[in-house]
Amino acid sequence: MGSGIISSFQNLPVAMEADFMIQYLQEIKINGVSVYITTTHVALLIVSLFIIILAVIANRVIAKADPDATPGTFQNIVDLVVEMLGNMVDGLMGTNAKRFVNYISSIFIFILISNIxxxxxxxxxxxxxxxxxxxxxxxxxxxxxxxIKKNKTKHFTNLFQPVALLFPINVISEVATPLSLSVRLFGNIMSGTVLMGLVYGMFPIFAKLGIPAVMHIYFDIFSGCIQAYVFCMLTMVYVNDKIAD
Amino acid sequence: MENISGQDFIYGMSAVGAGLALIAGVGPGIGQGIAAGHAAAAVGRNPGAKSDITSTMLLGQAVAETTGLYGFVVAIILMFVKPFK
Structure with a gap:
């Protein structure tokens, strides 16, 4: 009876229709090990292709731009985005901004488009x-x-500051940096995906008319932009911490 | 109800644990509220620095949110990954 309860519990319409986990589309066997092509791969491919096409078009438009003519809509948008990202990096890193603006901009655009x-x-x-x-x-x-480039061996001896006793705690705090960065981005977007999946899976049809639109604005657009911004800002803060004079 | 298997008990307790893990959301909520309140007060005192204050507030709130998200990730793992089989 017990297993009957559980299995009927798992067959509830809620559990069946709420669709927010990663699903595999194709199973490939390599030397007996199963490798799955999942929805993440497909979505990553689409996002990457979109960014590449956008970048190629933007490159063509900017290369052909006539300095005397009035810029078109697309050129204006590209200008705006590049300037905004430049200001964002410049405001935090100052003199080191030139070295990192390309990486931060690409990662920002990638995370933003992924979230949206x-x-x-x-x-x-x-x-x-x-x-x-x-x-x-x-x-x-x-x-x-x-x-390491900036401080040479001092980068490692800094782990024993201010007292050697704090070495394990310093190591843990260094390891926790990528962990907290990745979990922050993952958790925010995953919570949005789970809630959207529950709304689409659970709600009766008439409730799906207006409510998901509001939730998409919050979870996809607002939260997505904030998280992309936060990821880039924290990356810059951590890097700037190491290379600041 | 007398013959619930160990597996079923683990599933049920996993769901309870997932619910308990989300208590972690209380702390970040309070923290983010305090940050937003102070940011609003700061904008009221110095409206010219609004963009700086907003970006600082968002950064601080995002860092404060992390502990709540750890709870959320634990809940997701308990509910859907089912680590205890």
Whole structure:
């Protein structure tokens, strides 16, 4: 009887229709190990292609731009975005901004488009821990590359500051940086995806008319923009911490 | 109800644990509210620095939110990944 309760519990319409987990589309066997092509891969591919096409078009438009003519709509938007990202990096990193503006801008646009892709029916790639952890590990590598380049061996002896007793705690705080960065992005986008999935799966049809639109504005657009901004800001703060004079 | 298997008990307790894990959301809520309140007061005193205050507030709130998200991730793992089999 007990297992009957559980199995009927799992077959409730709620559990059946709420669709927010990663699903695999294709199973590939490589030397007997199953590798899955999941919705994350497809969404990542679409997002990447979109960004590449956008970048190529923007490059063409800017290269052909006539300095005397009035800029068109697309050129204006590209100008605005590039200037905004430049100001964002400049405001935090100051003299070091030139070295990092390309990386921060690309990662910002990638995370932003990934988060917003939930609006277009994709499962946001950033709602997969396998996407956010590498992003945070890039940050981790950059932090320590810059730290070693700037401080040489002092970068490691700093772990024993102010007293040698604090060494384990310093190490934990260094390791916690990529963990908290990735979990922050993953958790925010995943919570939005879960709630949207529950709304789409649970609500009766008449309640799906207006409510999901409001939730999409909050979870996809507002939360997505904030999280992309926060990820880039924190990356800059951590890196700036190591290379500041 | 007398013959609930160990597996079912684990599933039920996982759901209870997921609910308890979300108590972690209380702290970040209070913290973010305090941050937003102080930011509003700061904008009231110095409206010229609104953009700086807003970005600082968002950064602080995002950092404060992390502990709540740890609870959320634990809840998701308990509910859907089912680590205890």
């Amino acid at each position: 892709s939930g609006l277009f029916g994709l499962r946001p790639p950033t709602a997969d821990y396998g996407v956010t952890l590498p992003l945070a590990l890039f940050t981790f590598c950059i932090i320590h590359y810059c730290g």
